[in-house]
Amino acid sequence: MPTIRKLPEVLINQIAAGEVVERPASVLKELLENSLDAGSKAIEVQLTQGGIKQLRITDDGCGIDKEDLALALERHATSKIASLEDLEAVGTMGFRGEALAAISSVARTKITSRARGASHAWKVSERDHEPMPAALNGGTVVEVEDLYYNTPARRKFMKSDSTEYGHCDDAFRRVALARPEVGFQLSHNGRVNLRLAPGDAERRAREILGDDFMEQARVVDVAASGLRLFGFASLPAYARSNRDGQYFYVNGRFVRDKIIQHALREAYADILHGNRHPAYALFLELDPAGVDVNVHPAKTEVRFREGRAIHQFVFHALTRTLAAPVQAAVAAPVVDEYVAYASPTEQVHLGVEEPALARYFSPTQFERPLSRSPAFESVASSLSASLSNFAPRNPAADIAPRPLPQTTQGAPLGYAIAQLHGVFVLAQNETGLVLVDMHAAHERILYEQLKHVLEGTPGVQRLLIPAVFNASKIEMATAEDHADTLQRMGFDVAPAGPNELSVRSVPVLLARASVTELLRALLAELRDFPATEVIAARRNELLGTMACHGAVRANRQLTLPEMNALLRDMEATERADQCNHGRPTWVQLSMNELDKLFMRGQ
Template sequence: MSVIHRLPDLLVNQIAAGEVVERPASVLKEVLENAVDAGSRAIEVQLEQGGVRRIRVADDGCGIARDDLALALERHATSKIATLDDLERVGTMGFRGEALAAIAAVARTILTSRASGSQHAWRIASDEREPTPAALNHGTVVEVADLYYSTPARRKFLKSEGTEFAHCDEMFRRVALARPDVALQLSHNGRVIHRLGVADPLARVAALMGDDFVAHAREVESEAGTLRLTGLASLPAYSRANRDAQYFFVNGRFVRDKLLTHAVRQAYADILHGARHPAYVLFLSLDPAGVDVNVHPAKIEVRFRDSRAVHQFVFHALTRVLGESGAARAGFESGTEEMPPPTAPAASGGLPSASAPRAAYPPAPPVQGRLAMDSASNAYYDFVRTARPPDTPSRPPGAPLPTAAVPDAQPLAPPAPTPAMPPDDDAGAPPLGFALAQLHGVYILAQNTRGLVLVDMHAAHERILYEKLKTVLDGRPAVQRLLIPAVFGVGARDMAAAEEHAEVLAGMGFEIAPAGPQELAVRSVPALLAAAPVAELVRKLLEELREYPATEVITARRNELLATMACHGAVRANRQLTMPEMNALLREMEATERADQCNHGRPTWTQFSMQELDRFFMRGQ
């Protein structure tokens, strides 16, 4: 048997480097974060050969005193924490005190610094014990050369120069997005890639993400207690094929957290198409004591003390912002019109238009009446009837549904006289304007103050029906008792989750009780999910309850069913609509949340301004 012995310090540092120094970008991250923690107002980064040959970071921060230079290269030496209380309330980017030691163990490292108030600077290399005098005006310069020269086997795992530089550039962007109050410059092989001056957060985002992202994003600003969420979240039309434009910061630290990612994904669930991904730059601020950043060597993962509260806060903050329909603002973005105050659905079930129509265009009748009166809509009405709370009297088969149960289910009003074309004066026109014609039974052409509006009538009506279904069925769900309880085997964790969340499950419509040491019996389920496979549904629900808030789990399942109902109930292609019906659809779009996309994430309408049309036809050229 081998004898236990203490590892040499160099080997210990090289082992630590395996966790901290994965590639040149890892080195850049640690050094940049140290520069930020030093109170720097300007930081310059120079890279050679993707950072493998050389990384140089110069800052104008507070600097390091002569007597501390050698200590800075030792393991677990730091000025940022001193007690356990400091560790539980970390307010700096770096704090472990092992990064520089790990870097120095696998690369030639030189540290030059001039502390505030010092007469001159001092320099120390990774293979030296004592610092020597050096020339430097202020701040600190860290030079890292020949990465993995002492461990050549690790160097073989590095990728091409272009790939390594791309990772360094991404790391630079993260720091730059988090700190718009710091001027930063990045050069590669002598060529300046980024030169960013001190700017406001929006300008910094535009400089790094592009003006196109800013133009297609909505500002997020929400606060609840100690939680605050700010930043920009893209509209669904700006979705991406991958996650390369997703930045989430917690107390200024870039993180990739499953809980936060899930909250964002849920907020986009109803409006994002297929496998597309949203783009966002979001900043979550909270009490440092409420988040543990010491759970990963690279500090890219975090753990929240109250994870459910954080998940709910982020989800609802984004849902509110994304729920604001652009259809209600169309025609008022040119700066010449003032946005009218938002209107709410009338108590009688009718939806008022977003602004008062002129005399020639009386209020359009609700679109729900004639459009939805087909076989699919009869199923929709029966669905609503069966999902009503138990204390609501049911109607006899074939009897008309009371209009109070389904908004806007009243018959279509007698059509009002409508001109074939709107007058030239658009003063007082609602956001989406007035219908001009129907194109091939698929699209509605309308005119508003900005120009031409093109609407996909099926996609638009699908969203309207979907949102109405959700409104009707909000609240405590109706319960369907099972004639024969569903009994199935589960593991110990599921048994514990069922017991712990029994009250929550009951509030959602599930009656679950133990049927044996490793068996559960389900006696009732929500009526909306009566046709779902019970065992599979409950197992998935219990799994989700261990990580995410219960309300989001059942909402996601319910919304899938409602989306299907709305899709089948919406007006189909080649259906000829009258002018009042087309105008009614436009008015309801303006009053519906998330009306810019259908349930599958497809756009429902688009705007062509007069300037765009003039450019296309070269008018005035």
């Protein structure tokens, strides 16, 4: 049997490099984080051959003292933590003390730095850790050349220069998006490809994600119980076929977390269908002690100490922002602590011979946000402080025929002027012309009203013959641990044998669903996530079908009062911008756009 021996330091570093340094983009990410931790306000990145040949980062940060520079390339040498308490509440981007050592073990590495107040700069390299005098005005320059030159087998895994540059560009944008107050510049093969001046969060998001995204995005800024979620989330009209427009940060760190991803996916589930994916740039702030970032060498995975609470906060914050009715979305984007909610107080008639259903609104107050980051302050300050004075108009006032008013102020969708082919409602507002798909709009209205009417304790359907199915050990344990939760939701579940579960009742709205499939999905969700979302998803499928059949059909002739009643209901209905299938319910054509169609003024 082979004897146990201690590995040489060089091999230890190369093993560690396999975890930290996957490709040039990994090197770039680590070095950018170091520059930000140094307080840099301007960072320049120069790449050659996709970063494989050379990667050079220059910053204007605080620099490194001569004594510290000698340790910069040593493993587990860092200035960012000193104790277990520091590790449990990390507030910096880097903290392991592994990145520079790992990089220098697989690439020719040189660091030149001049600390503030120092008479001149010093430099070290992977060959000689002893500092040598150098010339530099200030800050730090890190040069990484010939990545994996000493491990040819690993070098073979590198892709083409253009592919590696693409990954570097993605890593660069992720870091730059989170720090709008810092100036960034990215060059490749001597050519400047991206230059980002310091600015505010809105400007940086527009530069990274594009004007199209910002035109279809809503501002998110919600705080409660020491948590804050802010940023931008796209409406369904901007849905994409891939996930390349998704950016989520925890305390400024780009992460991929299954709890967060599930919460975001569920928040969009009611408005985005098919294989489309939303785009967003969202930032979650919380006490650093509430999240463990010491989970993965690349630091892109985290573990929350209160995962369910984080899931619920992110889910509800984004859901309510996206659910804001047209009146709130157009007149004042959802921001800060006020979010439109639905609750029973007032009944209104749709005005299209449909049964009257309840629709309610009352703003719900959250705690004031945590102290704002300077980068986001300029965005949030330009938005409405609250929606506390918002109240939907009563469409009953529109039932009596009346002439078109001279002004449409206060009615974002304006007032109806005609119906086109029994399909579209044409309305005039302050901006220009609004076209409404009346079936899609009415379908959304009915769907939201049905959900509110049926909220509360679910009705229970007893099964004449209990449904019995085979269950795994973990499913049996989950059913036992969450028996009370299942009971409250309308499920009577009990063991029927060592590896069998028996279901004696289900919520009445889900009586026609596959009991076995439903329970398996529910038990899987209960292990990691709140079960209410999976129940709501199944219930909402049924309600969506009911709303589709109940909505006003094409070729139905509506009177002007009926059309105006529909517009007012749209303005006061959550998620009225799109139907249950993710299609838009209305579009706006401004006077400028109409003028261009007829070449007016040209």
